[in-house]
Amino acid sequence: MPLHPQIAQVIANLPAPPEGSLDPAAMRAGEEAQVAPVEERLPLHAVEDTTAGDVPVRIYTPVDADSYGLLVYFHGGAFFLGSLDTHDHVARSLAKETGLKVVSVGYRRAPEAAFPAGLQDCLGVVRWVAEHGGALKWDGSTLALAGDSSGGTFVAAVAAMAHDEGFDRITHQVLFYPSLDLDFDVDRYASLRENAEGYGVETAGLKPFNAFYVDSGADPADPLVSPIKREDLTGLPPALIVTAEFDPMRDEGELYGARLNEAGVHAKVSRHAGANHGFVQNFSWIPEYQKVFEETAEFLHSAPGK
Known part of the structure; x- marks a missing residue:
């Protein structure tokens, strides 16, 4: 189908x-200026x-309950x-639709913080969450990771x-249109050429x-920078990889999913x-794309491998 008309x-x-x-500072200020005021945001039991x-986090509790599964979320933004x-x-939206308590991570960003500071922050928060399960009312079962774009890169790298x-508590990983190969040779994936221009993010x-x-x-040859370059994918958590038809990075996400399945994940x-x-x-906010949160919930509440 063509690009959704409202997106177009x-x-x-x-x-x-x-x-x-x-200009990172100017671009960040432009982003922050678009953030909705608190009173207009989706209400939850507690935020x-x-x-x-030392890492800022924001904890989202969807409803009042005795215990929760946990989801650690890494935001995107090209690092x-x-x-x-x-x-x-x-x-x-992740908290509301999944029913999990979500811990969003304010990791250190480039260029002020050199690689691997952001990754270390994210892994550190995952360990912190497991260590503070009692205070978070963790039910001891689901401990999932989710991230979009470069946050999806961090999900794959942190899982690895x-x-x-030897930290084996992570039960699921969810990658929304991840960037998994920072070698941007335009001939590496067909989608880099097919979706090169006109779709918002350009090759x-x-x-x-x-x-x-x-x-x-961050060396693009390093599997912690380009997770698709990791040779052995066995033993990683089950994954949901969400891709977009008109994304230059579509094919690397789909290839990573195929490689995980080939490795028995x-x-x-x-x-x-x-x-x-x-x-x-x-x-x-477009109804058919809001369903991605329902899809995520279904995946996170399914038994591994289902």
């Missing part, structure tokens, strides 16, 4: 990108800002954008780091947007027709 209308009215080098060690606030609506370190912009992260020491790949990169953050 928004993209057609986007201003031209600024000329010259990217609390606190810290996990230098995004925040607890810009992705607050995503975390709220935890596995390699030519991937390298400069990710340059802050790469220049901070249950992975469901779900391509959303008519969608573009970022649709969970930007267009989940």
